[in-house]
Amino acid sequence: MTRQPRLSKRITSFALIAPLALFLAFFFVAPLVTMMKTAVSDPVASIALPTVSAALDGWDREGAPPVEAQQALANDIRNVSNDELFGDLVRRLNSAKSGFRTLMTKTRNAVIEDANLNDLVSVDRRWSDPGFWVAVQDAAGASLTDRNLLAAVDLQRDANGDIIDAPEGTSANRTTLFRTMIMAGIVTLCCIAVGLPFAMVAASTTGWKRQLLLGAVLLPLWTSLLVRTAAWYIILQDNGLINLTLQTLGLTNGPVPLIFNRLGVVIAMTHVLLPFMVLPIFSVLIGIPKNLMPAAASLGAHPIRAFLLVLLPLSLRGVVSGALLVFMSALGYYITPALIGGAKDQMISSVIAYYATGAANWGMAGALGIVLLAATMILYVVYLRLSSEEVRT
Amino acid sequence: MKTLPVSKAVFGTAVVIFLMAPLFAILPLAFTDSIFLNYPIPGFSFRWFHELFTANAWRWSILNSLVIGCGTTILATVLGTIAALGLRGNSASLFFSFFRTAFLLPMVVPAVVLGVGMQLMFAQYGLANTYVGVIIAHTVIAIPFVVVNVTAALQGIDRRLENAAASLGASPAVVLQQVTLPLAMPGIVSGAVFAFATSLDEVVLTLFVAGPNQRTVARQMFSTIRENISPAIAAAAFLFIVGTVVIAGLVLLAQKKTQRA
Numbered sequence: 001m002t003r004q005p006r007l008s009k010r011i012t013s014f015a016l017i018a019p020l021a022l023f024l025a026f027f028f029v030a031p032l033v034t035m036m037k038t039a040v041s042d043p044v045a046s047i048a049l050p051t052v053s054a055a056l057d058g059w060d061r062e063g064a065p066p067v068e069a070q071q072a073l074a075n076d077i078r079n080v081s082n083d084e085l086f087g088d089l090v091r092r093l094n095s096a097k098s099g100f101r102t103l104m105t106k107t108r109n110a111v112i113e114d115a116n117l118n119d120l121v122s123v124d125r126r127w128s129d130p131g132f133w134v135a136v137q138d139a140a141g142a143s144l145t146d147r148n149l150l151a152a153v154d155l156q157r158d159a160n161g162d163i164i165d166a167p168e169g170t171s172a173n174r175t176t177l178f179r180t181m182i183m184a185g186i187v188t189l190c191c192i193a194v195g196l197p198f199a200m201v202a203a204s205t206t207g208w209k210r211q212l213l214l215g216a217v218l219l220p221l222w223t224s225l226l227v228r229t230a231a232w233y234i235i236l237q238d239n240g241l242i243n244l245t246l247q248t249l250g251l252t253n254g255p256v257p258l259i260f261n262r263l264g265v266v267i268a269m270t271h272v273l274l275p276f277m278v279l280p281i282f283s284v285l286i287g288i289p290k291n292l293m294p295a296a297a298s299l300g301a302h303p304i305r306a307f308l309l310v311l312l313p314l315s316l317r318g319v320v321s322g323a324l325l326v327f328m329s330a331l332g333y334y335i336t337p338a339l340i341g342g343a344k345d346q347m348i349s350s351v352i353a354y355y356a357t358g359a360a361n362w363g364m365a366g367a368l369g370i371v372l373l374a375a376t377m378i379l380y381v382v383y384l385r386l387s388s389e390e391v392r393t
Numbered sequence: 394m395k396t397l398p399v400s401k402a403v404f405g406t407a408v409v410i411f412l413m414a415p416l417f418a419i420l421p422l423a424f425t426d427s428i429f430l431n432y433p434i435p436g437f438s439f440r441w442f443h444e445l446f447t448a449n450a451w452r453w454s455i456l457n458s459l460v461i462g463c464g465t466t467i468l469a470t471v472l473g474t475i476a477a478l479g480l481r482g483n484s485a486s487l488f489f490s491f492f493r494t495a496f497l498l499p500m501v502v503p504a505v506v507l508g509v510g511m512q513l514m515f516a517q518y519g520l521a522n523t524y525v526g527v528i529i530a531h532t533v534i535a536i537p538f539v540v541v542n543v544t545a546a547l548q549g550i551d552r553r554l555e556n557a558a559a560s561l562g563a564s565p566a567v568v569l570q571q572v573t574l575p576l577a578m579p580g581i582v583s584g585a586v587f588a589f590a591t592s593l594d595e596v597v598l599t600l601f602v603a604g605p606n607q608r609t610v611a612r613q614m615f616s617t618i619r620e621n622i623s624p625a626i627a628a629a630a631f632l633f634i635v636g637t638v639v640i641a642g643l644v645l646l647a648q649k650k651t652q653r654a
Contacts, residue, residue, distance in 0.1 A: 016478050019476070027529050032506070222637050224633045230419060230627070241432060335597065349503060353505055353508075
């Protein structure tokens with residue numbers, strides 16, 4: 001008797017969550033999948049050269065390619081009527097082996113001029129070099145590529161397909177990733193340095209004092225991120241409040257540079273993310289029995305010793321949760337560095353936004369997006385593990 | 394031993410000032426009559442509020458924010474509340490805990506990453522540069538707030554009330570309509586308020602998904618700070634902060650009501 005209602009309840013529950021599950025599958029999961037696919041897809045050559053791949057099947061990649069392959073390639077090139085597609089194709093081939101730019105243009109003109117021309121070597125001697133054919137076969141046969149993913153961490157493949165470092169000075173992605181980690185780390189440390197003692201002070205007081213301290217944490221959390229960033233802009237700018245005060249007091253002659261540099265970004269981001277540090281630590285601290293510190297003191301422990309050996313270890317779980325939350329949020333931050341930071345303080349999010357909206361290089365935007373997404377997800381899983389352990393104990 | 398409370402008070406005050414000062418620093422600048430966004434304020438005027446409601450760029454952005462915010466609130470609240478009802482009472486099931494976690498993920502994924510994906514996908518389906526597209530994008534990241542708030546409200550409901558209504562002959566639909574939803578209403582309202590606030594403050598997804606016709610206030614503030622900083626920012630911020638305090642008051646009231654019920 002009990003089985004039937006339980007089953008029907010399950011079905012009702014499932015029917016209730018289905019609309020949201022479908023909505024998120026379509027508008028949350030699918031966009032992320034689209035982004036990942038774009039990062040690894042490489043369809044240009046296989047669209048532009050549809051038949052040459054089959055014709056090169058069974059070729060040993062060392063000797064001269066079969067006659068049919070030359071025929072197929074000549075036909076494929078002849079049939080590329082779209083100049084834009086041809087341009088993309090040349091760029092794709094040239095990135096694998098230089099020399100294709102002139103070779104392809106020359107070949108295209110020749111095969112269009114003579115509709116029966118099939119002997120490509122007679123057009124250009126370079127077609128007898130198997131290296132060019134290897135590049136054509138690799139490009140036309142593959143619809144997937146790891147080029148963008150490798151470029152996201154400043155790597156590339158050499159002529160033999162081995163992974164090597166990208167030439168010095170061509171790309172700064174590794175520097176940006178490293179800088180993002182450093183900035184997120186500094187912001188996390190600042191949040192711990194301010195948030196841990198603040199949470200301890202808040203937990204040790206009662207009544208209106210505690211309300212005031214917590215309210216001070218909650219109000220910024222509720223205020224628009226843009227408003228807070230704009231406010232820091234006003235305070236930190238060269239004729240802003242801080243510089244005005246310093247100059248009025250005669251402490252400095254000229255303005256101290258606080259904005260469009262790393263210091264400004266760290267200050268503003270610490271302000272924005274501090275609540276995520278204070279709240280987890282506070283909720284751990286108020287769960288600690290009040291009589292532990294007096295107990296330690298009555299056993300003869302100096303207050304500092306009692307703090308180090310009793311309170312600090314007990315609050316560590318809150319610190320770790322808070323640090324994970326802050327670090328995770330800081331990694332993907334866009335607005336604050338974009339508005340408060342200078343050109344040298346831009347984090348990975350800015351680079352992704354640049355590739356997507358500025359350079360229209362979706363492959364690179366997607367590849368860097370995968371890197372950021374993976375880092376965030378790993379941190380989130382660790383955070384979930386920690387908080388579920390907390391529930392169990 | 395006397396030094397410890399003193400240093401505690403000093404440190405606490407310093408952090409409170411650090412947290413609150415920026416918000417108070419921007420408020421008076423909303424009433425400046427200068428065209429510069431800095432202190433000292435030469436004279437007081439309402440010219441920047443006037444600018445906010447008459448300049449075309451700002452007026453349209455306010456209207457857009459309201460339309461998109463309302464659309465997001467309705468869509469997110471309906472979807473999130475229904476899903477929270479479905480999750481209720483299934484906390485032991487691994488299958489449902491998976492969905493519970495999955496529904497919160499939009500809060501975790503970096504907005505820029507989601508923005509790139511949405512821009513790519515929305516272009517394929519003709520949703521790019523449309524109001525529907527922006528509302529959908531905002532709904533995705535507003536959903537977690539609704540699910541969290543409504544779930545919390547549902548957990549606080551005494552099951553015996555619903556059982557009593559059912560034993561008195563009420564059909565499940567009547568129980569839901571007359572007992573469960575009214576009791577969960579404070580949570581639903583909190584969720585709706587959070588959804589609206591999320592939409593109002595959202596910039597990154599809007600940058601990727603919206604066209605020039607869907608410029609929201611937040612988007613307009615972002616480009617004003619970036620390109621030609623003007624005190625209109627402070628006027629907009631003033632409205633945001635006052636709005637936040639009012640909304641916070643409303644939500645606290647709603648939560649008080651839940652606790653009493």
